[in-house]
Amino acid sequence: MNAIKLETHSYSLYYGKFRALEDISIEIPEKQVTAIIGPSGCGKSTFLRTFNRMNDLIPGVRTEGQALLDGEDIFSMDVVALRQRVGMVFQKPNPFPKSIYDNVAYGPRVNGIREKNVLDEIVETSLRGAALWNEVKDNLGKSGLALSGGQQQRLCIARALAVKPSVILMDEPAASLDPIATQRIEELIRQLVEHYTIVIVTHNMQQAGRVSDYTAFFFTDESRTGRLVEFNLTRKIFTNPQDKRTEDYITGRFG
Amino acid sequence: MNVPDITSTNAMNLAEKRSAADLRRRQAAQKLSFGLFWLGALVVILIMLVVVGYVFITGFKSINLQFLTTPPKGGLSGEGGISTTVITTLYLVGLILAISAPLGIGAAVFLIEYQGQTQSGGKFIRSLLQVVNFGVETLAGIPSIIFGLFGYALFVSTLKFGFSLLSAALAGACLVLPTIIRTTQEALLTVPVSLREGSLALGATRWQTISKVVLPAAIPGIITGIMLSVGRIISETAVFYVTLGGSYRLPKNLFSGGRTLSLHLFYLAMDTNAFEKAMGTGAVLIVSIILINLIIDLISRKLSAGVRLHQ
Ligand SMILES: Nc1ncnc2c1ncn2[C@@H]1O[C@H](COP(=O)(O)OP(=O)(O)O)[C@@H](O)[C@H]1O
Ligand SMILES: [Mg+2]
Numbered sequence: 001m002n003a004i005k006l007e008t009h010s011y012s013l014y015y016g017k018f019r020a021l022e023d024i025s026i027e028i029p030e031k032q033v034t035a036i037i038g039p040s041g042c043g044k045s046t047f048l049r050t051f052n053r054m055n056d057l058i059p060g061v062r063t064e065g066q067a068l069l070d071g072e073d074i075f076s077m078d079v080v081a082l083r084q085r086v087g088m089v090f091q092k093p094n095p096f097p098k099s100i101y102d103n104v105a106y107g108p109r110v111n112g113i114r115e116k117n118v119l120d121e122i123v124e125t126s127l128r129g130a131a132l133w134n135e136v137k138d139n140l141g142k143s144g145l146a147l148s149g150g151q152q153q154r155l156c157i158a159r160a161l162a163v164k165p166s167v168i169l170m171d172e173p174a175a176s177l178d179p180i181a182t183q184r185i186e187e188l189i190r191q192l193v194e195h196y197t198i199v200i201v202t203h204n205m206q207q208a209g210r211v212s213d214y215t216a217f218f219f220t221d222e223s224r225t226g227r228l229v230e231f232n233l234t235r236k237i238f239t240n241p242q243d244k245r246t247e248d249y250i251t252g253r254f255g
Numbered sequence: 256m257n258v259p260d261i262t263s264t265n266a267m268n269l270a271e272k273r274s275a276a277d278l279r280r281r282q283a284a285q286k287l288s289f290g291l292f293w294l295g296a297l298v299v300i301l302i303m304l305v306v307v308g309y310v311f312i313t314g315f316k317s318i319n320l321q322f323l324t325t326p327p328k329g330g331l332s333g334e335g336g337i338s339t340t341v342i343t344t345l346y347l348v349g350l351i352l353a354i355s356a357p358l359g360i361g362a363a364v365f366l367i368e369y370q371g372q373t374q375s376g377g378k379f380i381r382s383l384l385q386v387v388n389f390g391v392e393t394l395a396g397i398p399s400i401i402f403g404l405f406g407y408a409l410f411v412s413t414l415k416f417g418f419s420l421l422s423a424a425l426a427g428a429c430l431v432l433p434t435i436i437r438t439t440q441e442a443l444l445t446v447p448v449s450l451r452e453g454s455l456a457l458g459a460t461r462w463q464t465i466s467k468v469v470l471p472a473a474i475p476g477i478i479t480g481i482m483l484s485v486g487r488i489i490s491e492t493a494v495f496y497v498t499l500g501g502s503y504r505l506p507k508n509l510f511s512g513g514r515t516l517s518l519h520l521f522y523l524a525m526d527t528n529a530f531e532k533a534m535g536t537g538a539v540l541i542v543s544i545i546l547i548n549l550i551i552d553l554i555s556r557k558l559s560a561g562v563r564l565h566q
Binding site: 052054057080081083084087088090092094095096097106107110111156159160163 | 447449450452453454455456457458459460463467468471472
């Protein structure tokens with residue numbers, strides 16, 4: 001088994017008084033795709049946003065327990081440095097209202113890279129890495145907003161790659177895309193996992209089955225507090241779930 | 256299978272008839288209310304045309320190149336043109352914006368972007384911000400003469416700047432600050448959270464996010480606020496009446512007084528018999544305001560096009 005890239009130990013998160021996540025312990029392996037599945041509102045996004053500390057932006061958020069990246073405590077890291085190591089792709093494509101080039105060069109630029117030739121190089125490799133280069137190489141000055149939804153999402157992936165992270169978090173990256181664009185993103189995820197650790201939230205179980213190596217099943221009850229029910233190889237979760245709730249969920253009994 | 260036919264033809268006809276009558280009634284109601292709206296709009300436009308037309312027709316005779324390029328002669332005759340007052344107005348617009356734009360935009364950024372972002376001890380700061388926001392709202396609705404009195408008391412007498420460009424610029428900045436703050440706040444709020452998150456997730460600092468993503472996206476709205484302020488400055492009389500003095504000469508430095516175009520109009524109307532000159536000055540003022548509003552319109556059109564593109 002691969003080294004452990006991300007882990008939490010007895011991790012809980014509160015939005016004010018509301019406990020959104022309780023006692024989550026998980027070890028996410030390096031250079032694998034880990035899918036987080038579960039019904040809507042069970043805390044998948046909240047949990048994902050732990051690893052780049054996006055929850056810091058929300059007033060009143062409090063956490064207990066540990067979250068580690070490469071064995072280091074995430075919460076005592078410099079948050080800017082953390083986000084250079086852990087990139088994120090959001091549910092709705094959110095390119096900046098800037099050119100394709102400036103979108104991809106944004107991350108390197110805010111991290112202090114100024115040299116034109118270095119930036120050019122990063123932009124090209126990142127766009128190639130996101131399987132978008134061939135479509136846009138003649139139009140790098142065009143606005144990122146002028147691309148199709150699927151292209152915009154790949155632009156956002158390229159933008160994340162440009163910072164040279166080792167982890168990429170994806171929060172339902174294909175939720176707003178048509179089936180063909182979705183398929184391209186899924187293929188891309190399988191290519192990216194050669195070099196990156198990928199954690200993807202999805203409520204589409206077929207997608208989890210297609211793209212992920214490991215699957216974490218989150219669930220919640222009337223308390224609305226999210227808990228980790230089961231974490232295992234995707235193959236095992238789908239063929240031989242250990243928990244009744246996992247089985248019910250993947251056989252569609254919860255919808 | 257034999258499904259019983261619940262919608263018998265009779266019942267259907269009745270329903271159809273009823274809905275047809277209903278439709279006619281609703282269409283008539285719509286016609287009537289739209290007619291009333293039109294009438295209202297027509298009356299408003301008419302009133303506006305009469306006012307503007309009157310000013311233009313009576314003022315037209317006195318407007319020519321000489322009127323625009325010679326200074327007023329002063330005195331009771333109201334002879335001469337308006338050149339120095341135009342220049343003084345421009346000076347004042349420049350000075351006021353130089354003071355109020357950075358301050359106002361900075362305050363708005365602070366109020367919006369850092370609101371509730373303070374992690375510990377946030378309650379106190381949050382309620383402080385609420386008070387400041389309330390203050391800005393209130394200031395925006397205060398009659399301008401109050402700003403004038405304040406400017407007179409503080410800048411003209413206490414600080415001894417006298418009736419001067421400086422006093423007028425500082426008082427004028429107080430006058431337009433709430434406008435700039437509020438329009439900038441609104442512009443910042445239209446920038447989607449997803450853009451801020453996208454930037455922060457790439458390892459940008461909060462300030463980089465504001466300066467490289469949020470502010471550029473908000474620029475059209477901010478410019479609109481600034482143009483609104485320019486219009487406000489050009490048409491303002493009360494504030495400058497009590498801070499700028501009334502000299503019709505060109506101000507030599509920050510400490511000399513002067514008169515703006517509107518102030519000149521006020522003096523012409525109150526102290527002279529040069530009624531046509533006053534109307535000519537009024538026409539020039541109206542044209543400048545119309546131009547500014549056209550620019551604002553253009554910008555907000557661009558703005559909404561940009562927003563649409565993003566959705
Ligand atoms: N900013 C927030 N403030 C308060 N509660 C929140 C916030 N974001 C999410 N929640 C709550 O936390 C729970 C988990 O939300 P989320 O992580 O978005 O779930 P999921 O991604 O699985 O649909 C939900 O009950 C949601 O209402
Ligand atoms: Mg979610």
